Amino acid sequence: MNWITSLLLFLVMWLTVFASTQFAPLAGWVGVPLSLVPGLIVYAALTNHLLLTTGLCVFAGLGLDALSANRLGVSVMPLFLAGFFIQHRRHLILREQAYAQFWLGFATAVFAPVATLMIMSLGQREPLHGWSTVWQLALSGGINGLLCPAWFLLFDALRRTFDYQPVAESSFRADRQIKRGRL
C-alpha cells in the first residue's frame, strides 16, 4: 500500500467518525447510534502494517471521544487492542474470505464498546446501560460485520487504481521460437 492509499484510509476514517454523529434519522429509527469505525479498523489491521493501524486507531478513538460526551482517550485503547490483536494474528486469519471479515467486523464492533464501557465504569461518571445495550451491540455488530467486506471491496478497488501494478511479462518471444518444418 502506497502513501496515497494510506492517506485515503485516514480520509475515509475522518469521514466515518464524523458520519457517526450524523445518522440521526436512521439512529432514531433503529434506536441506536451507528458507528462504522470498527469495520474500518478490521480492514486496516488485516491489510496494513502496525504503525498505520496504531495511528488509525488512535485517530479514530480521539475523534470519537471529541465528538461525544466521552472522556477524551477512553475509546483509544479498546480500538487499539482490537486492531493490535487482529494485526498480530492476521497470518492465521482467512482474511480474503467474506465470512471471516464478517465475524471480525462483528466481534470488533461488540468488543470495542464493551471495553469502553468497562473503562468508563471505573471513572466517576456512570454511563447509561442496561439490557437494551445488548440489542444495540448486536445491531452494531451486524452492521459492521456486513460492512467489513464492503470496506475490502472499496479499498481493493482504490489500491488497484493508485498502487503500482507490475506488468506481468510473458516468456513468449517470437524470435526464440523453434521453427519446425522441412529444411
Added chain:
Amino acid sequence: MLKRAHYWALGIVTVLTLLLLNLPPSAAGRLKLAVSGVFLPLFGLAGSGQSFVDRASYSLLTRRTLISEVERLQQENGQLRLTATQAQDAMNENARLRAMLGWQPKNPWKRHPAHIVGREPTTWWRSVTIDFGARDGAQINQPVITNDGLVGRIRAVGPTHSEVALIGDPECGVSAIVAETRDNGVIQEARSSAVGDGHVTFRTLQNSVNMMAGHHVLTSGLGGIFPKGIPVGQIADARTVEGGLYTEARLRLAANLNRLEEVWVLVP
C-alpha cells in the same frame, strides 16, 4: 510471539491513554475542543448541505400549498399577538405587584435559535451538538428548549458549537413539579432504558397518591439552572417504590429528542 515493534506500540498507546485519562478536566476539555476542531469543516459542509436540501425542497412546494400555509400562519399570528398582549399586561401587573411587595424583579429570558448539527455517536450518553458557541454568547448550563418543551442544558462550549446534555443524561438532572398536584420531584434516567424511547423516570420527593397518568410536569425552578414553568412532559404511569416512601413515574417527554432539528437556547 510479540515483536519489538508490537511492544513499542502497546507501550506508547498505553502511556498515551493513561496521560489523557489523567488530564485535569479543564485541560482535557481544551484538548477535546482542539481535536473536535479537526471536524469543523465537515460540520460546515453538513450544515450547507442541509440548508441546500431545505431550499431545494421549498422550491418543490406548489403555489396553492404556500398560499394556504400563509393564511394559516396569518391566523395563528393574529391569535398569538392577542395572547402576547394579554401576557404583556399580566407581566406588567406582576412587575407592579412585585415592586409593591418589595420582591426582586423577574427578568425575562431571551431566546436564541440554534440548529442541531451532530448527535451523540455512543449509546451511553444523551447529548447533541448545536451551532451556537461562545462567540454567539453560549455559556455552560444555559437551558435548551423547543416549542414543545425542555430539551436539556449546555454541557460544554466551543467557539462555534456547544454540546447539549439532553434530559435523561446522567449529567442533566432536572427539578420538576407536577402542575396539577404541586408535587416536587426530580427527573432521572432509568439505567435499563438506554435506548431513547421518549420516556424518563420522575421520582417525587415524597409519596404522592394523587399523581395520575396525564398530569403535566413542569420545571420547578429549583436548582438555579432551568427557569420555572417550562413544560417537561406528561405522566405516563406511576407506582409507589421503596416501601411507599416515594412515587416513581414514567414521564413521556414533551419534546421529541429523537427528532430534534431546531432548538432555542435561553439566555438570561
